[in-house]
Amino acid sequence: MKFSIVAIAALAAAWAGTALAQAKDPTIAGIEKYREMLGDDNPAELYEARGEQAWKKKAGPKNVSLENCDLGLGPGVVKGAYAQTPRYFADVDRVMDMETRINWCRMTQQGISEADIRKRPFGSADKPSEIEDLLTYVVTASKGMTMNVPSNHPKERAAYELGQAVFHMRAGPYDFSCATCHGEDNLRIRLQELPNLTKSEDAKRAYIGWPAYRVSTSRVHTMQWRINDCFRQQRLPEPRYMSEAVNALITYMAQTGNGAEYKGPALKR
Amino acid sequence: MADPMKIRAQMKGDVTEVRVLMGHAMETGQRKDAAGKAIPAHFIQSMTVDVGGKRMVDAQIGTSISRNPVFGFKMKGAKAGDKVVVSWVDNKGDKRTDEATVA
Amino acid sequence: MTTYTKSPLTVALALGLTTVLLGGCATDRSAYNPSPDVIKNAMAAFKRDFDAKGSASLDRLNTDKLQDICNATNSKPSPDMAAVVEREQMAAIKLPADGNLLGDWKAGEKLAQSGRGMTWSDKTGIPNGGNCYNCHQLSPQELSYGTIGPSLLHFGKIRGNSPEIQKYTYSKIYNAKAYNACSAMPRFGHSSALTEAQIKDLVALLLDPQSPVNK
Numbered sequence: 203m204k205f206s207i208v209a210i211a212a213l214a215a216a217w218a219g220t221a222l223a224q225a226k227d228p229t230i231a232g233i234e235k236y237r238e239m240l241g242d243d244n245p246a247e248l249y250e251a252r253g254e255q256a257w258k259k260k261a262g263p264k265n266v267s268l269e270n271c272d273l274g275l276g277p278g279v280v281k282g283a284y285a286q287t288p289r290y291f292a293d294v295d296r297v298m299d300m301e302t303r304i305n306w307c308r309m310t311q312q313g314i315s316e317a318d319i320r321k322r323p324f325g326s327a328d329k330p331s332e333i334e335d336l337l338t339y340v341v342t343a344s345k346g347m348t349m350n351v352p353s354n355h356p357k358e359r360a361a362y363e364l365g366q367a368v369f370h371m372r373a374g375p376y377d378f379s380c381a382t383c384h385g386e387d388n389l390r391i392r393l394q395e396l397p398n399l400t401k402s403e404d405a406k407r408a409y410i411g412w413p414a415y416r417v418s419t420s421r422v423h424t425m426q427w428r429i430n431d432c433f434r435q436q437r438l439p440e441p442r443y444m445s446e447a448v449n450a451l452i453t454y455m456a457q458t459g460n461g462a463e464y465k466g467p468a469l470k471r
Numbered sequence: 472m473a474d475p476m477k478i479r480a481q482m483k484g485d486v487t488e489v490r491v492l493m494g495h496a497m498e499t500g501q502r503k504d505a506a507g508k509a510i511p512a513h514f515i516q517s518m519t520v521d522v523g524g525k526r527m528v529d530a531q532i533g534t535s536i537s538r539n540p541v542f543g544f545k546m547k548g549a550k551a552g553d554k555v556v557v558s559w560v561d562n563k564g565d566k567r568t569d570e571a572t573v574a
Numbered sequence: 575m576t577t578y579t580k581s582p583l584t585v586a587l588a589l590g591l592t593t594v595l596l597g598g599c600a601t602d603r604s605a606y607n608p609s610p611d612v613i614k615n616a617m618a619a620f621k622r623d624f625d626a627k628g629s630a631s632l633d634r635l636n637t638d639k640l641q642d643i644c645n646a647t648n649s650k651p652s653p654d655m656a657a658v659v660e661r662e663q664m665a666a667i668k669l670p671a672d673g674n675l676l677g678d679w680k681a682g683e684k685l686a687q688s689g690r691g692m693t694w695s696d697k698t699g700i701p702n703g704g705n706c707y708n709c710h711q712l713s714p715q716e717l718s719y720g721t722i723g724p725s726l727l728h729f730g731k732i733r734g735n736s737p738e739i740q741k742y743t744y745s746k747i748y749n750a751k752a753y754n755a756c757s758a759m760p761r762f763g764h765s766s767a768l769t770e771a772q773i774k775d776l777v778a779l780l781l782d783p784q785s786p787v788n789k
Contacts (some may be wrong), residue, residue, distance in 0.1 A: 223480035232522045248494040291626065315693050327538060328496065367616035370606055370648060372641050374634040375692055375767055376760035377751075381649075391720045400606070420538040437692040439630045445623035 237419075237469060246338050246415040246467035249330060249422045253339025256332060260310025267297040273300065273340065273374040284344035285464050290355040297361040298439035299452045301426050302444040304336050323443050324427045327420035332412075334422050341413060345466035349410065351456045358453065361446075365454025368447050370397070378436040380451070407457030417446055424465065425452055478571035480522070480555045487549040487573055489527075491542045491557050499534040515539060515559045522543060522573065523553035549573055606648050613645055628694030630783030640751055645759070649756035656697045656755035664752035666765070667745050670770050675740040675777050685772055686712055692767060702767050704776055709759070712779065713786035720759055730781035730789040 219441045257268045257280075273283035274291065288299040291306075300308065325331035352358055372379040383391060384399040397404035412425040429448050433441050441448050474494030481488050493515065500512025512534065520528035527546055551573050558568040587697075606615075620635045640659055643651055651659065669675070688703025690696055706712060709722035733739045746753055748763030762768040768776075779785050 211545065229760065239543075241480075243477075243490055243492050243541040243543075245492060245494070245541070247477045247492055250538060251475060251477070288636050326667040363612060364615055365620060366606055367608055367612045368619055370608070370645070371613075371616045371620065371621065372644050372649070373637050374630075375765040377641055377644070378760070378763075382758045389720070391722065392718045394720075396722075431721035433624075434693045434695060435628075437630060438629040438634055439632055440694060442623045442625055447619040 203209070236316045236471075238323050244415055244467060244469045245420075246342075246422050246469070247414070249335050249338035249415075250342045250467075251339075252330075253335035253337070256335050257339055262308065262314045264311065264313035266308050266311055266338070268304070271304065271311060273303055273307075280343045280436060282344055282347050284341045285347040285349050286352060287457055288358075288361065288449060289352050290357045295357075297355075297357050297449055297453055298444075298448070299425065299449050299456075300340060301333060301337050301424050302449055304340060305444060308333075308336075310345055320443055324424075324430070325421065330421060334424060337413060337424055338422055340467050341464075342466050347464055349399065349406075349456070349460050350460050351453075351460045351463055353457050353460075358457075361450045361453040365445070365450035365452070368451055369454055374438045376437050376438060378388075380432060380436070382436075391394075399455055399458065402458060402461075406462035409455055409459035410462050410464050411468040416470045418471055423461055473565060473567045475565065476557055476569040478555055478557055478569055480553075480571050480573040482549075482551050482573060485547055487522065487546050488552075489522065489544045489546070489555055491520070491569075493540055493542075493559060495539065495559075495561065497534065497536055497538045497540065501534075513561060513563060515561045518542070518557070518559045519552075521556040522546065522549045525549075529549075580583065597729055608648065610646070629692060629696065629698050630694040640755070644756035647756070651755050659755040661756075662746070663749050663761070663764070665754060667748050669741065669744065670774065675744045675774060676781065677771060677774030677776075677778045678733075679775070679778040679782040679785035679787075681772075682775035682777070683713060685768075685775055686779055687716070701769075701772070704762070704768060704772065705760075705778070714789070715786060726780060727787060729787055730783065730785065733781075735781045735783065740777060740781060743780055744773060747773050747776055 204410040245356050260267050270277045272278075272290050272291075272293070273280060274286055275283045284300050287303065288297050290297050291303065294306065305319045309316055309319060319333075322331050323333055325334050353362065369380040370385070372382070379385075381400065385388065387398045387401070387404070389396045389398075399405045399408060412428055413422050415422050426443060426448060430441060430443070431453055433439075476494070477492040479488075479490045495515055496513050497515065498510055500509065503547045504510055514534050514536070515532055516518040518528065518530045518532060519526060525548075527549075528544060553573040555571045555573060556568060557570075558566065560566040584675075591669040617635075617637070621632075624632065624635060626632045629668075635643065640663065643655060643659055645700070647655070682704075685704040686706035689705045689708055690700065691702025691705075706726075707716060707719045711719040711725040711727050714727060729743075730739075747768070749761040750757040750759035751761055760767060763770070763773055780787055
């Protein structure tokens with residue numbers, strides 16, 4: 203019998219430190235080649251596996267699992283739920299994104315305190331946070347589905363309107379708003395291409411790109427984190443995790459970019 | 472305890488494609504923490520892949536491999552239903568073995 | 575010019591009228607024409623949902639008059655309004671007392687490369703960067719440049735290095751809004767993001783014949 207073995211992908215750590223000070227084309231071509239080598243493999247799957255276990259495990263002061271959590275499609279329904287968020291939840295009378303909703307279940311069903319939830323929402327490569335695992339599990343269950351973010355409820359429309367206004371609000375020492383970088387077509391910061399999030403096509407591509415595993419940080423980042431880091435770069439104070447402002451911004455982007463196929467957690471440089 | 476590996480093994484014509492995702496820090500020993508102290512090296516040293524009871528890969532790997540690495544192998548001679556067994560051992564002696572079946 | 579004599583009240587009235595007119599015919603959801611109520615809600619959300627962190631204190635959410643006008647008009651003020659704003663911003667520019675506007679282009683290049691400063695994760699006490707390459711092309715050897723602002727390659731080669739051009743360049747970096755009311759560019763001197771000496775170094779990077787920008 204003849205065996206021929208070819209190792210086709212080994213991810214070099216050097217990637218993480220790749221300087222951007224190169225010509226655009228080789229850099230982007232390199233990233234594409236790297237994505238191609240990875241194929242469907244994404245280290246976010248490690249988060250998903252942990253998240254599924256955490257979802258089903260009895261935990262918190264009330265020692266219950268999250269299996270009865272209502273993510274919008276009824277108690278316990280995980281499949282497809284992410285594709286229909288952010289949405290209005292009647293039991294809290296507000297619009298929540300999926301990350302906020304899962305945390306709400308952790309608080310109300312498992313009895314975990316809000317302070318504990320807020321302590322460390324964004325983890326590290328060495329120690330991912332529980333919500334990053336749980337969210338990765340939940341979003342992966344909407345893989346292949348069309349984003350169908352509802353906008354019929356008045357509060358869903360109000361969240362869009364507030365999100366749009368927050369998106370355009372200029373403030374701080376640099377007079378920046380989200381729109382300064384994400385309000386026009388075909389702009390770049392350094393070599394990083396910037397989606398125009400006020401337009402459907404760009405917003406579609408951008409929105410389904412989260413949550414994402416970033417090779418440069420070796421971890422999964424959530425949309426709440428993404429918003430947080432944008433305000434950091436705007437030189438503004440920190441938007442509160444799960445707050446109305448952050449959820450409104452996410453709702454604005456989700457409704458603007460509605461209708462794309464969700465391909466599961468993305469892989470980014 | 473390390474995360475379980477994700478193993479995919481699929482026939483594509485007469486070629487078997489095996490892809491393995493491992494959860495590991497793959498610390499090089501050259502990075503420093505916030506306090507300026509070197510972070511100790513911690514990386515997978517050896518890896519084996521057995522398919523259908525035959526040793527297909529016996530590899531020594533090191534710190535040039537990224538955190539949470541993905542490996543892919545293409546081989547001839549295996550068939551659907553064969554058991555795939557992947558094992559690794561790191562420099563601290565931690566080890567992990569996971570299995571899948573060729574589909 | 576007549577616009578220069580308009581009172582703030584006239585400006586406020588003009589502003590109110592514009593937003594009312596625009597707000598009344600907004601059918602396309604992507605077109606953003608905020609009503610005063612929408613702005614008020616967004617401001618309230620800022621005040622309610624943000625926390626001070628590191629150097630990013632809550633007073634950064636207090637918008638000034640220029641920011642208010644840009645916010646009310648989605649950064650598209652009427653020409654009259656823009657003229658008033660630009661005149662006010664221009665009047666607030668402080669030129670260096672020693673009259674020398676040209677610093678060291680090498681220091682300017684380093685400054686242009688640095689995107690550091692004023693975020694909540696930046697250590698305080700470290701000089702802020704100019705962030706120039708984030709948005710502009712400058713020295714030709716640096717290929718990693720952004721496109722939010724225009725290319726500044728050959729900035730001085732095209733314009734020369736006269737006292738007038740030096741003053742213009744210094745003033746533009748000090749306060750870009752003096753030339754374009756709702757420009758995307760920060761007011762680096764006005765907001766004290768950069769020091770006088772730093773702005774001089776950037777002027778040199780743009781104008782010095784020895785600077786790679788002009789080679």
